[in-house]
Amino acid sequence: MKIKNVLTHTITSLMIASGLSVVTAGSAQASAYMLSEGQNMYTTGITYSTATDWFNQNRNRVPQGCTSKDSSWGHSYTYGYSYYYNFFANASLANQSCGVGAKTAGLGDVQVGIRGRLDLERNGRTWEVALNIPTGYDNQKINRLGYGKFGLWAGVAWSTQNTGWEEKMPSYWEAGTGISYWFGPPASQSKTYVKWSWSLDDNGDNRIVLKGVLKLSLRDGKPEFPVAFAGFPRYSGDYDAGIISAKYSRRLSQQWTAAITIGETVWGRNISASRYGTLSVTYRWDD
Amino acid sequence: MLKNKFIHLAIGICTLVALPVAAMSATELAFEEGHFRYSQEALANAQKEINIVEINVSMNRRDASILFLKDPNDKSTFAASFSLDEQEFNGRIKSFGSSTRALKKKSVILKIKGAKWKGYQNIALKSMSSDGSLMREYMAWELMRDMGMMVPETFYVRLNINGTFIGYFLYIEWLGKNFLDTRGYDAASEMYQPDDAVYCGDFRHGSDIERCWNKYTQDGKDYSSLKALSKQIMAAPVESFDKFVADKFEDDSLVNWIATNTLTSDGDTYNKNYFMVKSGATKKWKVIPWDYDLTFGQSFDMFVPFPGSIFNERFQYYYTPDLGVFNPMKAKALLNENLKAKLYSRLKHLIGKEKNGSEKTFGWFSPTVMSARVEHLAKALEGGQVRQKYGKRSATSFIEQYDAVEHYGIARPFYIEANMFSTFEWNYRNTPQMKEYVAYTKGVDLTPEEIAKADTALLSEAHDVINPIGESKKGLDEHEFMAKLLEKPFTGRGVSGYSNKSLIVYDPGFGYVLARLDFKEQFRIADFQAEAEAFKPPMYVYNEGNPEQCIQRSWVLFSRIPSLNIKADVTLEYFDEHSQKNELGGVKDEHKVNLWVHSGDAWKPLLTEVNQKSNTLTVNDFRLQAGRIYRFIACSSAESALWSRPVSR
Numbered sequence: 022m023k024i025k026n027v028l029t030h031t032i033t034s035l036m037i038a039s040g041l042s043v044v045t046a047g048s049a050q051a052s053a054y055m056l057s058e059g060q061n062m063y064t065t066g067i068t069y070s071t072a073t074d075w076f077n078q079n080r081n082r083v084p085q086g087c088t089s090k091d092s093s094w095g096h097s098y099t100y101g102y103s104y105y106y107n108f109f110a111n112a113s114l115a116n117q118s119c120g121v122g123a124k125t126a127g128l129g130d131v132q133v134g135i136r137g138r139l140d141l142e143r144n145g146r147t148w149e150v151a152l153n154i155p156t157g158y159d160n161q162k163i164n165r166l167g168y169g170k171f172g173l174w175a176g177v178a179w180s181t182q183n184t185g186w187e188e189k190m191p192s193y194w195e196a197g198t199g200i201s202y203w204f205g206p207p208a209s210q211s212k213t214y215v216k217w218s219w220s221l222d223d224n225g226d227n228r229i230v231l232k233g234v235l236k237l238s239l240r241d242g243k244p245e246f247p248v249a250f251a252g253f254p255r256y257s258g259d260y261d262a263g264i265i266s267a268k269y270s271r272r273l274s275q276q277w278t279a280a281i282t283i284g285e286t287v288w289g290r291n292i293s294a295s296r297y298g299t300l301s302v303t304y305r306w307d308d
Numbered sequence: 309m310l311k312n313k314f315i316h317l318a319i320g321i322c323t324l325v326a327l328p329v330a331a332m333s334a335t336e337l338a339f340e341e342g343h344f345r346y347s348q349e350a351l352a353n354a355q356k357e358i359n360i361v362e363i364n365v366s367m368n369r370r371d372a373s374i375l376f377l378k379d380p381n382d383k384s385t386f387a388a389s390f391s392l393d394e395q396e397f398n399g400r401i402k403s404f405g406s407s408t409r410a411l412k413k414k415s416v417i418l419k420i421k422g423a424k425w426k427g428y429q430n431i432a433l434k435s436m437s438s439d440g441s442l443m444r445e446y447m448a449w450e451l452m453r454d455m456g457m458m459v460p461e462t463f464y465v466r467l468n469i470n471g472t473f474i475g476y477f478l479y480i481e482w483l484g485k486n487f488l489d490t491r492g493y494d495a496a497s498e499m500y501q502p503d504d505a506v507y508c509g510d511f512r513h514g515s516d517i518e519r520c521w522n523k524y525t526q527d528g529k530d531y532s533s534l535k536a537l538s539k540q541i542m543a544a545p546v547e548s549f550d551k552f553v554a555d556k557f558e559d560d561s562l563v564n565w566i567a568t569n570t571l572t573s574d575g576d577t578y579n580k581n582y583f584m585v586k587s588g589a590t591k592k593w594k595v596i597p598w599d600y601d602l603t604f605g606q607s608f609d610m611f612v613p614f615p616g617s618i619f620n621e622r623f624q625y626y627y628t629p630d631l632g633v634f635n636p637m638k639a640k641a642l643l644n645e646n647l648k649a650k651l652y653s654r655l656k657h658l659i660g661k662e663k664n665g666s667e668k669t670f671g672w673f674s675p676t677v678m679s680a681r682v683e684h685l686a687k688a689l690e691g692g693q694v695r696q697k698y699g700k701r702s703a704t705s706f707i708e709q710y711d712a713v714e715h716y717g718i719a720r721p722f723y724i725e726a727n728m729f730s731t732f733e734w735n736y737r738n739t740p741q742m743k744e745y746v747a748y749t750k751g752v753d754l755t756p757e758e759i760a761k762a763d764t765a766l767l768s769e770a771h772d773v774i775n776p777i778g779e780s781k782k783g784l785d786e787h788e789f790m791a792k793l794l795e796k797p798f799t800g801r802g803v804s805g806y807s808n809k810s811l812i813v814y815d816p817g818f819g820y821v822l823a824r825l826d827f828k829e830q831f832r833i834a835d836f837q838a839e840a841e842a843f844k845p846p847m848y849v850y851n852e853g854n855p856e857q858c859i860q861r862s863w864v865l866f867s868r869i870p871s872l873n874i875k876a877d878v879t880l881e882y883f884d885e886h887s888q889k890n891e892l893g894g895v896k897d898e899h900k901v902n903l904w905v906h907s908g909d910a911w912k913p914l915l916t917e918v919n920q921k922s923n924t925l926t927v928n929d930f931r932l933q934a935g936r937i938y939r940f941i942a943c944s945s946a947e948s949a950l951w952s953r954p955v956s957r
């Protein structure tokens with residue numbers, strides 16, 4: 022009985038302490054790399070994000086009237102179905118609050134997709150399409166877990182690293198771009214990222230990754246969905262964002278990699294100027 | 309009349325005296341080195357028919373192209389059907405391997421579904437793409453098989469995909485349960501292999517058996533047998549290590565493994581490339597060697613990053629038996645007097661020094677037999693290799709590659725003979741690895757990189773063990789060796805009689821080949837002396853010659869026979885072991901180097917055949933006359949293109 026209680030308590034705590042912000046949940050995790058047939062990769066990470074300001078419709082940074090405190094537990098799984106196709110799925114459990122409105126905890130949007138090769142003779146050049154699936158949460162809440170609509174994501178990615186051997190390259194670049202389309206009110210949005218990975222040692226076991234992400238609304242930039250107060254849209258369906266981040270990753274073994282990431286939204290429209298930190302681990306294995 | 313009878317008598321006497329020598333020369337010794345012999349069976353074995361099996365694969369055309377062009381680390385498989393031994397199979401095909409994955413011609417595995425070939429579902433075909441001669445690994449497995457070792461079956465394969473000849477591959481039997489079954493090992497037998505990604509299958513203290521090894525048979529999670537063996541190796545005293553080996557090992561596989569590695573110069577094995585097999589019936593162990601592509605002179609250049617570290621045009625034949633990383637099995641075998649004697653006996657037999665074994669292997673690795681073997685293999689492969697879709701070389705480049713292997717086969721026995729059975733007393737005690745061994749006996753793992761930073765007391769203790777107080781030193785360590793090497797020219801003398809064959813003049817102290825003379829004319833006796841001033845710019849050069857644009861070596865060749873006047877192809881060699889130890893000086897392209905000779909009057913350029921792989925320079929049909937001293941240098945100049953060409957046949 023005691024054991025059962027402890028287990029229940031632990032699981033509840035994990036559920037509450039975890040999650041993925043709605044902004045992240047709505048974005049595909051583009052990758053320039055294909056797994057081999059029969060390879061599996063699972064990444065899980067806990068993110069904490071907080072903000073006191075937001076970028077308003079005029080892109081001015083102003084106080085948002087509440088301090089947002091969001092935590093999430095993200096999960097990402099990719100399977101190498103064949104040389105030509107990988108399948109992937111992303112999901113998150115979230116706990117979100119910002120002074121007003123009820124705290125929200127639970128499963129956010131789920132994304133399932135397929136990734137393929139732009140160049141059949143090398144790695145590091147991919148296309149992907151994905152379906153964003155809402156999971157039944159209340160999308161009218163101020164603190165909510167997703168857009169509440171089905172959406173499609175399509176993107177491409179490139180990397181200067183094209184083979185496994187070059188994992189030991191001192192540095193390499195990666196870039197990707199794509200579009201999200203929603204079957205409903207949320208504005209379509211383009212997402213572009215550039216990242217630079219630099220190895221701290223000869224084996225490439227310790228790496229620093231600097232990344233910049235630019236998200237641009239493809240509509241008129243007017244806030245969508247409920248506002249918290251004073252015109253602050255907690256999660257607008259129409260927003261721009263410029264996010265920078267730095268990551269340190271360490272390969273612990275052939276299978277395990279751990280990483281810590283910090284980042285900040287430094288520019289935007291209709292979005293919180295949040296800072297976040299993520300602790301994540303990745304596990305890879307073959308069938 | 310009396311005069312005629314006298315002449316006939318003289319001819320008869322001369323014939324009687326000369327016949328036995330001439331007969332021996334003609335039938336036994338192609339190389340008149342005088343002290344390497346071989347059996348006719350060994351020579352015939354080297355020239356036996358070569359089995360090349362055809363495998364025809366059918367698969368999707370796009371997949372067939374991608375298989376060889378894709379990301380080297382990708383492990384994806386593709387549907388394929390294929391024929392082998394007149395049987396049809398369906399299954400999958402994929403590339404495999406480690407370093408050679410980075411090359412276009414990749415090793416492949418054919419995985420049979422729903423059937424088996426000789427009990428196997430996996431048909432592994434090695435690309436041999438790190439070996440321009442396509443014969444190193446084949447010869448190594450032949451050697452081990454002829455020595456009686458339990459090794460996988462191998463044969464050449466012509467791989468065709470969708471009717472296109474992809475290239476020559478080497479079939480290598482899959483090591484696993486079926487391999488053991490077919491050799492009489494029961495289900496309780498165990499097979500282990502070091503995980504080649506972690507480089508620690510070496511029985512050091514820090515070698516975590518479960519992390520460093522993979523187990524392929526029986527209960528794959530139970531490593532207790534190998535753990536126990538590791539502890540036993542650790543505890544076994546050097547003095548009685550021969551008894552330990554006799555008690556714990558089924559046969560001479562440990563000594564044979566070291567002998568093979570010594571002959572082929574394979575150091576890429578002692579922490580990753582070998583298998584350990586424990587018989588369920590006898591409870592004894594056996595070593596099964598693995599991976600012999602980086603052998604026969606291939607040089608690892610530790611000073612440049614991959615792929616140049618492995619795939620380079622450097623060359624060596626002068627590594628002693630301790631080559632490769634530290635492994636206590638190897639160390640204790642080389643330090644134990646009885647196992648060392650067994651190893652020496654095996655080596656003497658194989659290079660043709662002593663006939664203390666089977667006819668088939670007597671002189672297996674002698675210069676004459678190795679030369680014949682390489683030429684025979686080259687004839688079998690040269691026509692097809694230029695038509696390979698992947699990994700092909702020009703006919704000229706292929707000659708250069710196998711000529712280098714042939715040079716290794718000729719030079720290596722001289723080196724081993726000079727360093728192990730002659731005046732230079734090689735001893736494991738005098739090698740840098742001995743410090744690792746002493747540390748190992750104290751429960752400490754040291755790598756060569758860690759020795760400089762190691763505990764002073766430990767190093768002091770190691771020094772006393774290596775050089776016991778009151779005992780005179782028996783050999784040279786590597787630093788002393790290099791110092792000695794630089795202080796005087798290499799000197800050697802070669803004598804031969806009643807032949808028109810080849811003569812190797814080598815330095816008996818170091819074992820380096822100084823000159824190879826392939827005579828074009830019959831002679832009664834030849835006696836040549838050669839000297840080489842190494843690692844120095846030439847002291848004398850031709851007018852306007854720049855010593856820095858010359859190979860950093862000068863050669864001197866002369867004969868003491870008063871009446872000698874003979875034509876020969878003269879081959880000289882220089883060092884290019886790795887980027888930090890070579891005699892290239894300012895020479896950027898070895899193919900643009902030609903020899904110059906000065907024999908008393910003036911410097912003359914010589915039409916030179918260059919082998920940049922084996923670092924040899926040959927001048928054909930060179931007339932050697934007694935009383936003359938021939939000084940050679942090799943330089944690169946604007947005119948060198950007119951005087952230099954790749955080695956030919």
